[in-house]
Amino acid sequence: xxxxxxxxxxxxxxxxxxxxxxxxxxxxxxxxxxxxxxxxxxxxxxxxxxxxxxxxxxxxxxxxxxxxxxxxxxxxxxxxxxxxxxxxxxxxxxxxxxxxxxxxxxxxxxxxxxxxxxxxxxxxxxxxxxxxxxxxxxxxxxxxxxxxxxxxxxxxxxxxxxxxxxxxxxxxxxxxxxxxxxxxxxxxxxxxxxxxxxxxxxxxxxxxxxxxxxxxxxxxxxxxxxxxxxxxxxxxxxxxxxxxxxxxxxxxxxxxxxxxxxxxxxxxxxxxxxxxxxxxxxxxxxxxxxxxxxxxxxxxxxxxxxxxxxxxxxxxxxxxxxxxxxxxxxxxxxxx
Amino acid sequence: xxxxxxxxxxxxxxxxxxxxxxxxxxxxxxxxxxxxxxxxxxxxxxxxxxxxxxxxxxxxxxxxxxxxxxxxxxxxxxxxxxxxxxxxxxxxxxxxxxxxxxxxxxxxxxxxxxxxxxxxxxxxxxxxxxxxxxxxxxxxxxxxxxxxxxxxxxxxxxxxxxxxxxxxxxxxxxxxxxxxxxxxxxxxxxxxxxxxxxxxxxxxxxxxxxxxxxxxxxxxxxxxxxxxxxxxxxxxxxxxxxxxxxxxxxxxxxxxxxxxxxxxxxxxxxxxxxxxxxxxxxxxxxxxxxxxxxxxxxxxxxxxxxxxxxxxxxxxxxxxxxxxxxxxxxxxxxxxxxxxxxxxxxxxxxxxxxxxxxxxxxxxxxxxxxxxxxxxxxxxxxxxxxxxxxxxxxxxxxxxxxxx
Numbered sequence: 001x002x003x004x005x006x007x008x009x010x011x012x013x014x015x016x017x018x019x020x021x022x023x024x025x026x027x028x029x030x031x032x033x034x035x036x037x038x039x040x041x042x043x044x045x046x047x048x049x050x051x052x053x054x055x056x057x058x059x060x061x062x063x064x065x066x067x068x069x070x071x072x073x074x075x076x077x078x079x080x081x082x083x084x085x086x087x088x089x090x091x092x093x094x095x096x097x098x099x100x101x102x103x104x105x106x107x108x109x110x111x112x113x114x115x116x117x118x119x120x121x122x123x124x125x126x127x128x129x130x131x132x133x134x135x136x137x138x139x140x141x142x143x144x145x146x147x148x149x150x151x152x153x154x155x156x157x158x159x160x161x162x163x164x165x166x167x168x169x170x171x172x173x174x175x176x177x178x179x180x181x182x183x184x185x186x187x188x189x190x191x192x193x194x195x196x197x198x199x200x201x202x203x204x205x206x207x208x209x210x211x212x213x214x215x216x217x218x219x220x221x222x223x224x225x226x227x228x229x230x231x232x233x234x235x236x237x238x239x240x241x242x243x244x245x246x247x248x249x250x251x252x253x254x255x256x257x258x259x260x261x262x263x264x265x266x267x268x269x270x271x272x273x274x275x276x277x278x279x280x281x282x283x284x285x286x287x288x289x290x291x292x293x294x295x296x297x298x299x300x301x302x303x304x305x306x307x308x309x310x311x312x313x314x315x316x317x318x319x320x321x322x323x324x325x326x327x328x329x330x331x332x333x334x335x336x
Numbered sequence: 337x338x339x340x341x342x343x344x345x346x347x348x349x350x351x352x353x354x355x356x357x358x359x360x361x362x363x364x365x366x367x368x369x370x371x372x373x374x375x376x377x378x379x380x381x382x383x384x385x386x387x388x389x390x391x392x393x394x395x396x397x398x399x400x401x402x403x404x405x406x407x408x409x410x411x412x413x414x415x416x417x418x419x420x421x422x423x424x425x426x427x428x429x430x431x432x433x434x435x436x437x438x439x440x441x442x443x444x445x446x447x448x449x450x451x452x453x454x455x456x457x458x459x460x461x462x463x464x465x466x467x468x469x470x471x472x473x474x475x476x477x478x479x480x481x482x483x484x485x486x487x488x489x490x491x492x493x494x495x496x497x498x499x500x501x502x503x504x505x506x507x508x509x510x511x512x513x514x515x516x517x518x519x520x521x522x523x524x525x526x527x528x529x530x531x532x533x534x535x536x537x538x539x540x541x542x543x544x545x546x547x548x549x550x551x552x553x554x555x556x557x558x559x560x561x562x563x564x565x566x567x568x569x570x571x572x573x574x575x576x577x578x579x580x581x582x583x584x585x586x587x588x589x590x591x592x593x594x595x596x597x598x599x600x601x602x603x604x605x606x607x608x609x610x611x612x613x614x615x616x617x618x619x620x621x622x623x624x625x626x627x628x629x630x631x632x633x634x635x636x637x638x639x640x641x642x643x644x645x646x647x648x649x650x651x652x653x654x655x656x657x658x659x660x661x662x663x664x665x666x667x668x669x670x671x672x673x674x675x676x677x678x679x680x681x682x683x684x685x686x687x688x689x690x691x692x693x694x695x696x697x698x699x700x701x702x703x704x705x706x707x708x709x710x711x712x713x714x715x716x717x718x719x720x721x722x723x724x725x726x727x728x729x730x731x732x733x734x735x736x737x738x739x740x
Contacts, residue, residue: 017503018367018607052606146366146503163465164561171561194367197398197712230676235669241657268641269650275637275680276673278708285712 001302001323002031004220008188010127010180011141011219014150014206015192016199020224022049024192024304025143027319033070034324037138040126043074044119044144044153050074053316061122071137075122077115083125084118088169116156117170120177127180151209154181154189158214181214188219193293195223195286204296218299223290225306227282239276246273350627350704350727354381357596359490359589360499363618364600365610369631372399372713373600373706374501376723377629378433381497383420383729385429389489392437392501393482398714400435408437412489420716424729434495440481447484453574466568483586490589596626603633603687608694615698628698629726630691632708637681642674 005011005028013028015021026049029041040063043050050072051057056064061079063071082099089095129136144150157174164171181187191206193199207218231239250270294301307318353360354377362374371392378390389412392399400408403415415433448467452458461467482500489498589595597618601611615625647670654666695703706725713719723729 016366018365049606052609163564167560198394199367201397231669231672235672238654238657238661238666238669239673242653245653245656268638268644269653271635271637271641272645272650272673272677275635275677278635279676279680 001325002028002035004300005032005139005188005190008186008219009135009137009139010123010187011139012144012150012154012181012187012189013141013192014144014189015146015222015224016194016202017146019192019194019199021146021192022143023053023315023319024222024224025141026050026053026316027323028190029070029072029139029141030316030320031323032139032141033067034320036069038069038136039071039139039141040137041070041072042123042126042140042142043072044142045075045077045080045115048074049143053313055313063126075119077119080118080122081114084121087121087125088173113156113160116153117160117174117177120154120157120181121173124173124177124180150189150206151213155213157181182216184216184219189216190220190222191218192222192224194225195289195293197289200289200293203293207297207299218297221293221297221299221301223293223301223303226290226303227279227286227306229283230276230279236280239280243273243277246270347727349701351384353596353626354497354727355384355386356594357497358592358594359486360497360596360598361590362499362501362598362600363614363625364598365602365607365614368600368602368607369713370600371501372719373629373631373722373726374499375399375403375435376713376719377598377726378435378497378499379420379719380723380727380729381499382415382417382431382433383424383426383429383723385431386496387432387434387494388497388499389434389436389495390499390501391482391485391489392435393503394437398712402713402715402719403433403435404716405435408435410436410439410442412436420720423717423720426729436485438482438485443481443485447481448575451575451578457571457574460567461571464568464571465564467571484582486589487582487586491585590623597623598627598629599625600629600631603630603690605686605690608690611694612697625698625702627704628694628702629704629706630694631706633691633705634680634684634687634708636688637677637684639678639681639685641681642678645674 011028013021013025015024022043025041029039033039041050041054048057054066054072056066056072059074061073061075061083063073065071082095085099086092086095089098123140123142126137126140127135145153157177161171161174161178164174166172166175189210191203193203203218203221207221210216210218246269250267290301290303302323304319304322307315360377362370362377364370371394374392375390378388382388392408397407400406404419405413405415412434413436415435417428417431417433421428448461449458452461482502486498486500489495599611599614599618601607611628615628618625647667650670650673651663651666654669655661655663691703691705704726706722709718709721713722
């Protein structure tokens with residue numbers, strides 16, 4: 001499943017809020033790391049999900065080592081800003097003076113796109129980092145902001161560069177960053193979505209915006225949390241007849257399902273049938289939107305089944321196994 | 337056709353809030369149906385007789401369709417409530433429902449057009465590189481502009497109630513912190529730095545403490561960028577005063593006792609965790625969430641149900657539908673249905689546990705539950721059903737209000 005990503009050193013993962021983007025990012029990192037590749041997973045100044053997903057809480061820019069090959073860090077805008085400034089202002093004392101100047105701080109905090117540029121510059125630093133002539137990281141997986149913002153975010157270096165008319169050290173840096181981002185040979189952009197209306201539409205839009213604005217394709221679309229069918233297609237007529245019978249003999253079943261009061265044991269059968277009807281509805285809806293996705297996005301699409309584990313790192317482990325090509329959890333069609 | 341009204345204790349305070357509030361800000365994690373829920377809240381308020389507008393950030397087209405519109409635009413559009421009133425059997429109480437979707441770029445351009453002192457200033461503004469960067473919807477613009485629109489809608493005097501749907505998580509927090517941020521960007525001190533000091537001449541600038549930093553910035557960012565920046569602030573100082581005043585007014589509006597915050601979430605443990613984070617963040621901003629609306633709650637499926645069902649009975653029922661199927665086939669299907677049901681029941685228990693943990697933090701009385709409906713909300717009937725779970729509509733809102 002990981003084929004489109006194996007030769008990419010930088011992998012940006014985006015997707016609408018709530019689609020499991022961070023979980024998939026974490027799983028991707030884990031899957032790549034388990035192939036023996038040194039993998040760095042980066043968050044971009046967010047409410048960190050990795051605490052849940054990897055069982056750690058990162059502070060500072062320095063990546064935390066989670067296993068022999070897996071590293072992670074949450075790039076806080078403030079830290080990246082200080083790091084970038086220190087790189088570009090001659091002399092750390094002068095840099096500190098600017099950082100500690102109250103007015104300058106206010107300005108940089110409020111000015112648009114300063115955060116994005118400094119975060120992307122920090123990613124460039126990790127990308128270029130070497131140990132004894134070899135790249136320090138084989139893969140860098142970046143959990144980008146929600147896809148509505150992703151293209152803008154990734155386009156900030158190019159925009160900034162244009163604004164500076166290519167003059168000055170920051171302009172040079174932005175040009176380097178833009179070149180890395182826009183190179184589909186080195187850099188992958190993967191979009192995570194759910195098989196639902198809005199996330200699918202947003203992915204279709206993202207793919208076309210990437211082409212239009214950055215002039216590069218989407219590398220991969222990942223449909224996450226796809227519901228399994230509770231029964232085989234051949235059995236639908238039998239199930240439909242059962243559903244009709246149950247609904248006829250237990251009027252008001254569907255409102256009974258929503259009742260928050262403890263319910264009567266005699267309704268057990270009705271609940272079992274209604275529950276499966278609900279699940280079948282989810283499955284059908286998912287398939288409809290997957291069809292939309294396939295017909296409108298010109299990129300490989302992979303499907304990840306929904307997992308219901310409560311703890312984040314269990315879900316990550318299962319998704320990582322799935323991505324790594326271990327489909328044992330699919331053998332049992334009802335595995336949840 | 338509506339679900340039976342739920343006469344629970346939490347419904348009355350929420351209804352009161354919809355009847356008296358002037359602004360409801362909906363925040364919450366992404367992907368929980370926040371926009372649709374905001375629309376359902378708006379629909380309920382409008383049907384109870386209030387002139388309501390729902391401003392959304394990023395709606396699904398089917399939401400517009402379910403409201404009888406082709407699309408939502410940056411201009412408020414009125415929604416025809418005739419059908420909704422007919423469906424519920426309520427009478428027209430003079431309420432109105434309007435909806436709009438924020439277009440940051442257009443709002444910003446409108447703002448500049450409106451505030452520019454003359455045509456020359458407007459022309460210069462639009463040619464400035466930094467202006468172009470700002471108006472192409474960079475980060476933060478959505479938040480600034482949502483507040484700008486909110487200001488217009490709130491102070492315009494037409495609407496009784498504004499419902500504001502915000503972008504998810506991180507952005508929504510920025511949104512709440514934005515009133516301060518918008519005005520700091522145009523902070524007088526910063527403008528003074530960049531504006532040519534005409535009175536004191538070159539020497540005056542050299543000894544201006546700000547200009548040392550300015551020199552440093554030109555070194556790093558490049559001369560032409562700084563020139564653009566100087567020009568930008570020069571052109572835009574007319575915006576500064578207005579934005580600052582509006583920023584302050586919006587801060588004031590957000591603190592008004594008739595402003596309420598709803599946190600909309602799902603029962604997924606990770607989303608509940610985010611909801612708690614919002615709750616705490618609001619606390620830090622000296623605000624509080626009045627209600628937590630938990631959307632898409634899995635119905636109460638019980639694992640014990642499987643034991644209560646006689647396998648033989650279920651097999652018989654299944655066989656009645658298809659006389660050709662073998663006994664083995666039927667029992668295979670039955671096991672499949674039971675296995676899947678058990679998983680749903682597990683999910684239902686997980687939801688209830690997450691909800692219970694939220695209740696211990698924020699109080700049971702602050703929670704409203706909306707069950708997971710079998711299908712997407714894509715027509716008015718679905719939206720009405722959703723709003724029934726938020727707060728049931730009184731048979732006749734006007735009579736009830738008069739009595740109360």
